Amino acid sequence: MSPRPLLSPEAKLVFRTAADNVTAAEWATLAGAVMDWPRVLALAEFQLASLPLWRALESSPEAKSLAPADFAESLCHVAVQGDLRMQQLARRAQQTVEALRAAGVATLLLKGAALGALRDPTFGTRPMTDVDLLVRRADATRATDALVAAGWCMTENPVYLEMLQGAHHLPHFVDPTLPGRRLELHVALMPEDQPFGIDEELFWAAAQPAVHPFAGAYVPSPEHLLLHTAVHFAWQHTLAFGAWRTFRAVQIAIALPTLDWDRFIEEASRTKGRSSAYWTLRMSTQLAGIAIPAAVLSALQPPTPEFVLKSLERHYAALNAPGERPSSPSESLTRYLWFAALRPRWSGHGDPGRYDPENRWAKAKGRASTETSAQRYLRHVRQLGAWVRFVRETLLG
Numbered sequence: 466m467s468p469r470p471l472l473s474p475e476a477k478l479v480f481r482t483a484a485d486n487v488t489a490a491e492w493a494t495l496a497g498a499v500m501d502w503p504r505v506l507a508l509a510e511f512q513l514a515s516l517p518l519w520r521a522l523e524s525s526p527e528a529k530s531l532a533p534a535d536f537a538e539s540l541c542h543v544a545v546q547g548d549l550r551m552q553q554l555a556r557r558a559q560q561t562v563e564a565l566r567a568a569g570v571a572t573l574l575l576k577g578a579a580l581g582a583l584r585d586p587t588f589g590t591r592p593m594t595d596v597d598l599l600v601r602r603a604d605a606t607r608a609t610d611a612l613v614a615a616g617w618c619m620t621e622n623p624v625y626l627e628m629l630q631g632a633h634h635l636p637h638f639v640d641p642t643l644p645g646r647r648l649e650l651h652v653a654l655m656p657e658d659q660p661f662g663i664d665e666e667l668f669w670a671a672a673q674p675a676v677h678p679f680a681g682a683y684v685p686s687p688e689h690l691l692l693h694t695a696v697h698f699a700w701q702h703t704l705a706f707g708a709w710r711t712f713r714a715v716q717i718a719i720a721l722p723t724l725d726w727d728r729f730i731e732e733a734s735r736t737k738g739r740s741s742a743y744w745t746l747r748m749s750t751q752l753a754g755i756a757i758p759a760a761v762l763s764a765l766q767p768p769t770p771e772f773v774l775k776s777l778e779r780h781y782a783a784l785n786a787p788g789e790r791p792s793s794p795s796e797s798l799t800r801y802l803w804f805a806a807l808r809p810r811w812s813g814h815g816d817p818g819r820y821d822p823e824n825r826w827a828k829a830k831g832r833a834s835t836e837t838s839a840q841r842y843l844r845h846v847r848q849l850g851a852w853v854r855f856v857r858e859t860l861l862g
Contacts, residue, residue, distance in 0.1 A: 468862060471751060471779065474498035475505045476786040482509075482517040483712035483753040485720060492525035502536040508786060510543060512709035513592045516551070519544035520589075551588040554646050555581060557616075558588075558596045559678045561648065564615040565600070566681030570608045573599040573672055573683045575651065576697070577710070579690055582679040584717050591713045595637070595647045598682075599665070602652040605635065609650065612638055617648055632656065654693060660814035661696060662736040668693075687724035688732050692742065694718065695733070699741035703803050704748070708785035711745060712753040719757070730764045737813045739765045744781075744806055751778055752785070767808040776860045777806050783859050790859045794851040 472480065478495045481487055499505060509515045519540050522529040529537065558578055565572045574582050577593035584590050600608045609619070617638035620626070625636040633653035640646065654665050672683035685693065691714075698704065698711040718724065733742040743765035749755040750762075769777075780802055783790040793799040809815065836844070845852070 471782050475501050479508045479514050480753045482514050482521050483709050484755045485716055489525035492521055492528035496528040496531040502533050514709045515543040516547040548589055551592050555588040561615050562679050562682045564611045568607055568611040570600055570604045575599050579684045580714055580717050582675045582684050586678050595649050597649045599651040605652050661738055687718055687721040688729040691718040692732055695742040695745035696738050698745050704781050705784040712749045715749040716755050726761050740767050740807045740812045767811055779859050791854040794848050794855055
């Protein structure tokens with residue numbers, strides 16, 4: 466019996482929208498294999514990929530004709546609304562960059578904002594919920610004043626105000642005209658507990674001036690853009706969230722003509738980011754079909770047996786596409802598997818951090834578990850079937 470595919474046709478259709486190398490004929494083939502169109506719609510919304518999916522189907526009349534009319538209508542509605550929100554957010558980001566420039570604050574665009582400046586200033590190519598900007602810590606007060614003058618308001622949520630004191634970004638800013646959209650003002654690229662050797666000043670030194678309509682700000686070098694994307698997904702999101710946006714960022718970064726793979730590998734190694742880079746690029750290839758040179762993956766690959774890599778690959782596919790396979794039934798097991806992927810000692814991390822052993826955030830938000838050890842044991846006993854399914858269908862494939 467042939468092995469089960471890593472992704473269902475529904476998930477594959479959604480994740481392929483992160484890539485640039487898809488033809489109209491392939492869209493038709495992908496659409497023709499779909500059996501559950503409501504799942505396509507739900508997964509696209511979950512991944513913030515509704516607008517790119519709509520554009521993909523529009524580019525292939527044959528693929529579009531294979532989608533049910535009610536699905537096409539629903540997707541069109543979500544895509545149009547998403548496009549409008551992205552254009553609004555893009556305009557606010559451009560106005561904010563101008564306000565910071567006028568205040569004399571050097572600003573480095575991060576993540577989706579940087580990708581928008583490099584590829585699509587309407588933010589439609591890589592939708593987002595937050596605008597992320599980096600300023601030097603010494604400029605934080607002036608930057609805050611400029612944001613407030615530009616119409617942004619710092620959140621009044623007491624949890625964020627308390628928990629983010631001294632953090633790598635200030636409590637987020639909101640704009641009453643953009644419900645659900647935020648701006649995060651970073652004063653460092655990473656939290657203090659990060660195990661990487663990332664130096665913001667090297668990012669600043671290699672940064673390039675952004676062009677209109679983001680003139681006055683800077684964007685990271687292609688290598689730093691790709692490295693930050695990888696570390697953010699693999700470490701800050703523990704390879705478990707934001708997959709499509711990450712894959713889209715990878716595709717945009719590797720398409721930049723000035724990207725130097727040798728320099729990227731050197732930077733990933735120097736900053737202890739090899740395993741993070743490896744897993745981000747591997748999952749981009751395996752889930753979205755993005756073409757990464759085999760030599761690059763080989764240079765970054767940790768000394769982990771291939772059968773273990775395959776098991777971890779299925780595990781992270783299950784986490785990022787809920788419903789594809791059984792997901793981990795235990796938080797402790799999920800953490801262990803993350804350690805197995807990132808190989809902290811091999812990577813030179815020491816304590817990999819990122820998990821909150823004291824549940825500070827959960828307690829602050831009133832979500833901390835009150836379960837005793839005995840109750841946890843009994844719950845896992847009752848979930849024996851879930852453990853068996855996870856091992857059999859996900860880890861063993």
